[in-house]
Amino acid sequence: MEPGGRRRQQQQQRRLQELRREAAQYYQDHRVPQRMEEALNALFPQRPADLYGELANYFSKFSKAPVICKLVGRKVLDGVGQPTLEVEIYCTVKNYEKRICSTVMSSHSQIPENALPETTEADEKERNDSVNTAVEWVNESLNMMLRGLKPTDQCKVDKILGEYFTKKVEEKKEVQNQEEEEEEEATLALTSCTPSATSLPGKKKSAKPGKKVAVAERPIPPAEPAESVLRGSVAIGGTSLAVAKAGAAVSHIPLYLHIALLKCDQDSLKEMTLPLPMVTLLNCEKISPAKLRLVKEVMLIPPVQLSLKQPSSQVADSKKGRARNTGKKAPLKGKYEILTGTFKSPDEMVDMYVELINKFPFIIALIDPLRKEDRQQWSNICCALGSKCYLIAEDAATYISKLKTDQNINVPMCSGVVLKYINETKVSDLIELTGLLDGQRHITILGSPDGESSDDSLVDLAVGLGARFIKLGGLSRGERVTKYNRLLAIEEELAKNRTLREANLEFIAFAEESQPEKQLSDVLPPPKQDSLPPQLSQPALQVHSLPAQHADLGHPN
Template identity: 35%
Template sequence: MSCGATAGSHTQQTAAEYYRSRRVPERLEEALNTIYHRGAADVYGQLSCYFADLSDPPVISDVRGRKVFDGAGKTTLEAAVMCTVRTVNKRICTAAIPVDSALLPTGEVSEDTERLESVETAIRWIQESIGPALRGKRPSEQSAIDQLLRALQEIPLYSHIAGLKQQQQPPPELALPTPLISVLSCAKSSPGKLNLMKEILVIPKPGTEVAKSLDLASSLQKQILKQVETQSRENRRVPSLSDLSVFSPQSPLGCPHSRTATALDQPLELIGDACERLGLDLGTSVYLAINCAAHQLMDDNKGRYEIASGTWKSPEEMVRCTWDLIHRHPAIMALVDPLRKEDRQQWDTLGKAIGSRCYLLADVAMRSRGDLQQGSDPLVCSGPILKLTNETTVSDLLMAVRGIEGENRLTILGSSCEECAEESLVDLAVGLGVRFIHLGGLLRGERAAKYNRLLQIEEDLTRSGTLGRQEEFEFPALWNNMEVSTLG
């Protein structure tokens, strides 16, 4: 026998043993028999599906970071996870993380420079530390890489988050968070004189379908604009963009600015009139919330809040002002940042006065990873608005939600003002089981994408029969036994 024939025989034997050790002949015979009995028309397609199930599980090949733009046109971070799937290197998922301007260091350099340096630092961290640490690992072994599980294992991200929260299988039913939907802005950055109402939001009553809630908010917003137009015509002038600044680049919250409001009651009366014209029972079928953003109104030198141009209030006067507003407009069931968190005594006084019928929510109570990891919030409030920004991780939020629920307080997940068109935040809110989700208005693409995702999740849960029921609104009894000064 020639040397060539001997080498060929040895190769055949080695190849046969290679395939036999991996049970290829057995698997191939099984596949051919199965496909034949099924009478499949696409034989090769069936073979591909059969052997795809036997392939090695995906492994992470790289994690990459790059600069992208958020909804306000500012630099932010996008991370992409690459996996080897059936011998092919693929980009499995991406996530854009908004950079919260409130948490950037302040100094002599501009905010844009600080933001760019922050993003570039994060990119280096991803490429030099995170990527090498995750290469070769299976995505299913990394609980923090939630988007991978959604893409590779066909498990919805919200179900995976719910399982992490329960530390077991996801619950049999999931209730959707109630959306806080922005319909009007009277902030300090708005052209009008009123500063106190950064956002006026509508809150649908518990049990309202997401689709109906969004239709309600959209109809209300259109009616408000229609009334402004009618008022302009009655004043014998044509409404201009200064009246209806809906798509102004200065409106990142996704709702119109009010350019004419000068008094606290004015925008609330406008909304009340719009509800009446639409047949909505304000205070029964729909409620209101006000994001005061008081920390943006404080003049540190004066120690006072500028609630309207030239109108200043001390912390004590702010309590009285807010208390009066709630009594004049009982449909208001939530206030966001009615005071700075530094004015804790006034927070307690306000909570004692109205906390049994109005939520006092703190957007600045837990903003950084350090705040979340402290495990407790020194500010007494109905609940903090949690945000997935900067270095905050899903694990941080899981820990925070468990702690807040253990204190019998509300859990709220919010989006950043400078938001990206990244919709996984909605999955996170559903999986965490938060009571409210704050996404802003309906007029910007990056916010509409999140509302559309909420609609999709509602449809999925309804179709699978796993949509849970929302509980009625209950107000935490946090101030009942607290010794604080009362309003005279």
């Protein structure tokens, strides 16, 4: 090369280094170097196409981390046509406002199946008002409170959301207390103006001596009152999940990995286990003309050795046209109705389930085999069947935030719980509670609420949290198939990266002594080794039986 050409090349290299320094100074001091593009064009008229890419990668190291600049909430429809909330997250990325992601919350209803039309109408109005309130919270208060925060700082975001929700709860209590005081004052004023009625002499009846009093059978404890849901609370859960998705997006990693890193440190995260899907085969709902009332759903669970693609095709091909509907059981006078007109006492129910599991060892799990209030029988059935199958509480574990904060909450003795991401639940709540369950040898199941949406974030949550199972329903309807397809995609990605670890199922051998009220905070005994039946090692689909809890708690198909 001629001396003049070598000199020009050296000048160009020095100029390029100066441009790099100027660009770095720009990102540090926010001073824009003048005519950078013109200088590049003058210096490198024949520059390679990837030069801009190299410079962009170099300069990006000095850019500010993305921060939340705007939240947008709107009312949309879920998978069953009910109104629910969508939350969009916008971030400032390299001085530009950019839409990062959105999430659609699933709705959850506790309307009894046999509710009166006016009750259903009132619930629909309350649901609509609640979504409108949630949209207002997102677009106004939460939009201002979260502005400028990093979407990767999930703990800080959830702390702010929790404090805001607590404030709203206290405001509602104050309003209720004021209304109650006004009502009491009005009642006292009315009572003082009304003459009191005196009882007439000789009218009081006393019990006759020697009369026998009938002794009733031990009844099942009455149903616990439904938990009140604060209007607008879905804004808390929707915003928390949307921020988690935004954090994953700006970190350029999938959501399941982002959740896993939030739960445990990166050094210990070398392999991940996929949750086994619980695929509904038979659904037994209120529209059923049949008479059987014991079983609510029958689910299939693939063996741990098979990939998700193997059992899913078998379910779709071999089970067409074989679905049948049955009814559900309901407690009456302290007994469970397993067939129309056929009742069993709580003790007889335990014996019946023992006989069922002994006869059909492929049944590896029972969800809500008894009412959640019947804690004594939960203890008995766990001691009888805990080493042979999973005894799962679903309706007893609906409110995640309450399970996490209330140490005295009575949850029946069980092998594990079904958790649902609803209302004011935050991502940090799930991480904390599943960590607690893991440490106490409970299994975690992530389940879809009644009103499902097409948002497949539930699958990423289940994978990232290390849930043992995921309960999505049958292979039908777009909002469900979307989630199954997401599970298949994650399995393929983990297998490709060689980070997929095979699931390991171990049943729990409970203590033999009766423990009527087992808390989630109680540490369970270690699982019994080699407790799985030999059939679970065979390459075949497993049958999962889900007896219903009682008649007013059904899940639409």
